[in-house]
Amino acid sequence: MTSSNSTLIRRTVIVLVLVALFIWSAQGTDFSLSALIQGGANMLDFVGRMVPPDLTVAGAAWKSLVETIQIAFVGSMVGVVLALLPSFLAAKNVTPPALTILFRTLLTFIRTIPIIVWALLFVAAVGLGPFPGILATAMYTIGFVGKLFYEAIEAVERAQVEAVQSTGASRLNVWRYGVLPQVAPHFLGYALYIFEYNVRAATVLGIVGAGGVGFYLLHYMRSFQYEMAATVILMTLPVVLLIDAASMYVRKKIV
């Protein structure tokens, strides 16, 4: 029974390593149970001070919420369109290897940078406001859907592509009638998914000054105006949930 013995040993080692990693990380980050309980009490106090929400800021909150969705929408659209070409050039079944390596590396690089870091960079480059938010959202979108797109392209059924090639169609038409019908539903699904994600992400972009509802949230919290912050949160939640649900519904329909 040596093989089952060795799996037992391997499992034990994995568990021990995980436990050790957890302890090491928790110490390094001052994670403590007592602080958590203490924090819980503070949390309750905080929630208590949020009621009743101050509805006088509802107008401003609504406007910034709309801006948040606009940032997410424009950023997602721009990002998805800009991701098309590099993802095509990163797909091994339609592009020569030398190019795919180049574009995969590029997409990976873009993807490793978190959206909030992109926002910081663009605020520094173009100033405060929704515009750097859009740019950050677009960049993040390129990295994210670029990978999903080229994987979808690589999964196309070759016979369908060959069938269009066999008619003597141009490269453009081979792409249009052999590849696109196969990947379009996936692309659309991913685009909706990233929009959903970007709406959530855009709610915090305001924290670094890149537009949207996050700006008010940070402002009210910093100035201890919790009743106003509560209004912002209460308005944001249903909108985000609604967009999530709608997007999920549409994605189910198309794939």
Added chain:
Amino acid sequence: MNTTPSGLPHLEPNVFPFHPSAPVVQVELEDVFVDYPARPNVLRGISLAIRRGERVAIIGPSGSGKSTLLKTINGLLPIARGRRTIRLESKVRETYTHKNSSVAMIFQEFALAQRLSVFTNVLIGSLGKSRGWAKALGWFPASEKAKARKYLEEVGLKGYEHRRVDQLSSGQKQRVAIARALMQEREILLADEPVASLDPETAYSVLRLLARLHSEFNYTLVLSLHEISQAREFCDRVIGLQEGRVVFDGIPSSLTGKTLETIYSVNDLIELNSH
């Protein structure tokens, strides 16, 4: 006309090599070798000549290179060594310019765009006829739309234009694939196992359809089949492949048990007989 036991019209053998009015060698392969990136010599030294109007069956065990041979004739696969010549009547040559566009092909598993309509799938057959952006945007000339309707009627799918392909039965899908190939309006029609994924009854109706189209449009028809009986019944010439070589080329009646043994291994034969 004689009929076979199954009630089908018996096809008179044979155009080649005795038919007096079949002069033109239309497809000619001379000592052709074909490689796949990771697999050299999938076809090794194929020489054959197919004449205008012939109806040729390619048979051979799985992996012997039937699909590869048809794709090579179509021009989808590059030739490593040897020569491929396609001779067309000039009128047709003028309208088709691209390297693949001289030969129409029907694929093993239909290879249709599942999410597009029947009509669009048939129109795809016209893509080789012109360059430019219009068709990529979905604009097909009215004359081609009329042809697409005509060919759909030809394969018995009138009224199915706006159905999505993934809602069709296998037999209907194969008819769409045939209509797409008709849409190409070539002299040469290749069909890679056109009936392999169909039940026997549907398979026969599709083979009958191909036979009718062959005579009606005066095609040169090359089809790979895995049922010897179908090859005997529907073709006037059989080419047997084994491991990328031609090991038999003759009229169906000369396909004896012994020649079959040279094409198929004993195991393949047992499997064939069990069908």
